Amino acid sequence: MNSRMARGFFWGAMATILMTSMHILIWAVTGRLTVMALVTRTMPAMIIAKMFGSGLSTQTHLLLALAIHLGYGGLWGAILFALTPRVNVWKGLAMGAFLYLGAQIFLLPLLGRGMFGAGSPDRLFGIWFSIATHSTFGASLGWFGSLKGYSHAADQKPAHATGD
Numbered sequence: 783m784n785s786r787m788a789r790g791f792f793w794g795a796m797a798t799i800l801m802t803s804m805h806i807l808i809w810a811v812t813g814r815l816t817v818m819a820l821v822t823r824t825m826p827a828m829i830i831a832k833m834f835g836s837g838l839s840t841q842t843h844l845l846l847a848l849a850i851h852l853g854y855g856g857l858w859g860a861i862l863f864a865l866t867p868r869v870n871v872w873k874g875l876a877m878g879a880f881l882y883l884g885a886q887i888f889l890l891p892l893l894g895r896g897m898f899g900a901g902s903p904d905r906l907f908g909i910w911f912s913i914a915t916h917s918t919f920g921a922s923l924g925w926f927g928s929l930k931g932y933s934h935a936a937d938q939k940p941a942h943a944t945g946d
């Protein structure tokens with residue numbers, strides 16, 4: 783893996799931490815924050831439940847869900863950094879929108895929630911919640927990628943003087 787993709791993975795994981803913080807903040811403000819909600823209502827937790835069933839302890843379930851969430855965010859950060867020579871907030875937001883639509887169209891139906899959460903309780907909350915959190919991911923990933931010293935130019939080898 784080249785250094786650019788490694789930085790993308792790192793910044794993608796960091797953006798996922800901010801996204802997860804936004805999840806928790808929104809749930810806390812709206813009175814929905816419980817351990818059970820984290821275990822049953824987040825997409826990473828639903829994936830873990832589909833993979834391993836209900837036999838895991840709550841701590842193990844949450845740890846695995848967080849691990850796949852960070853890994854997934856890192857993967858998409860690496861992909862963005864690999865696809866574009868300059869990462870900025872707009873490209874990050876585009877990635878966040880792409881991931882939001884992918885989750886709504888493909889992942890939620892696979893998890894039994896229907897497209898755009900049609901089979902979910904509190905559907906409208908889920909839609910705006912997912913838009914807010916994926917926008918947080920995208921904007922922060924783009925901002926991290928645009929930081930001075932982390933541009934595409936940092937990946938170029940310096941031109942050496944020939945001494946002629």
